Amino acid sequence: MTERPRRISGMGGDRPRREVVTSPRTRAARRPRYPVTREIDEQTRLGEVYIRSLVRTQFRLALFICTVLGCVVCGLPVLFMLVPDLGEVRLLGVPLPWAVLAGLIYPAFVAGAWLYVRHAERNERHFTELVERR
């Protein structure tokens, strides 16, 4: 963005006809450019687009985690129902349903939560960079 106008104005002396092309640029330059935070504060269409995109990004992330969680949690009873032999399988001497429900699922929750926090904070960092850039 910053390079192209310079190149055009540098070549402007050779070819006066270029003025037609530059006229939108001068009109654009006359309008002051707001930081996006001001668009958000004044509730312009542009500001709303930014906010909606942030909400949508975060919601998609939340929905992803919830879907994975839902599949695991709602899948387990079905799995135990359809494959009753799983109760016979032993993990370190403990029946598999117990090993999963009374042990393994907790570290899995923490891992999912950690993943979510990392991504949510990254989304917010990106949004902040986007909005504060002028």
Add this chain to the structure above:
Amino acid sequence: MNPAYGVTAVVVVVVAAVLIGGFGLRLSRTTSDFYVASRTVSPLWNASAIGGEYLSAASFLGIAGLILAYGADMLWLPVGWTGGYLVLLVLVSAPLRRSGAYTLPDFAEARLSSVAVRRTASVLVVLIGWLYLMPQFQSAGVVLHSITGAPDWAGGVLVAVVVAVNVLSGGMRSITFVQAFQYWLKLTALALPLVFLLMAWRARGAPGLPAGDSASWALPLASGRDYPVYSTYSLILATFLGTMGLPHVLVRFYTNPDGRAARRTTLVVLSLLGAFYLLPAIYGALGRIYARDLLATGQTDQVVLTLPARLLGGTPGDLLAALVTAGAFAAFLSTSSGLTVSVAGVIAQDILGGGGVRSFRVATVLAVIVPLALASTTRSLPVADVVGLAFAVAASSFCPLLVLGIWWWRLTPPGAMAGLLAGGGLACTAVLTTIVGGPHHGMAGALLAQPAAWTVPIAFVVMVVVSLATQHRVPGDVARVMVRLHTPEMLNVDRGDWRPRRS
């Protein structure tokens, strides 16, 4: 068990709670201190406090008891009570903190600018709080009865008085320190005896389960309860979605400095709870081997308290039993304190009609007396079952309000109101029918005992449909509220001028 040890344990916990609470007394001066500790609580304290507040009598005694009675299906209770925080983390934690609201009714008002929705939310907070407090008092009575032979009401009264004094003198800042202390006490009180119990179990040749059990009790969906598949899914829905609607848990999120800290606190909470919930299942399994006679008397909630004396005996057994008793009382005190603070806050503000320290004090007494009266009049159910009902009401009322309020721009005040009334009303009716009139049998009994599987979808559908039908009532400031809920604090944007009502 030697009663002297048990009594000493109870006295030590009670005195410690009062003393630690007393430290907060000098610090809390203003109304804001009373409500949310001025938001100066550090994240680790905060996470321990949430853990301490959350792990109630149901977690400490009830889960092991239900596992002893019904086996593998009951493992879903602790799983749901932990997993609920994952759902809360991803859907609610940061936006809720950013809303700046102190309580659930505050959130309803901030999001929807409606006093009517606020009032409805207040009533539901009080109902859920009372429903949750009642079994805490009942269990306190049972525990005190078992160690001293005192009448059943005495334990409940003791807990109620200590909690009221603590809340009245220190407000929430003191509660935060009490709660954080209680988490670590409860973890120690359950983990340390377990080490000795397992050693004793190995020394006896590590006996397995009785022959009949490994074919039924140890397997999922074979517990002997009616309609196990429906009950399991309903339980999963209630616990995973109900956690976010518990008033005493949400109030903790306001003590985080910002949304990012709220998320990180939740992550720590998940780890703390995961560590704690590894323990009750082992107690339940050991109980199945060594304390089967509790099944006949129906006092399965006692399994955690009786195992040390049965396996170890002598002075070590008595000492460990005293430690477990101390942990149980810590559980009664911490959960009741947290619930009392939030219920009293809502009663003071929305029902007595004014903030201020004086009305908060009147409200505290009200918040404690009603469940105490309920505890002595209603029939006694397993503690984890009653707490599960409180989760079902929360999941059918506040879960849709929070999720749709935070993520859906088109939610309207009439929609929210209709959803709260339909979901909360149906769940409350089911709960009352179960507690007062039960036990009911057959499919109707299962539907009433585990209402979440039908009340939660009804609440969501009603809220969405009525909102879509009343789109002209979408609050005018919804865009500003969304900015407030979702933009990181480091951005300097206009977040609107809504402030929680405080005098």
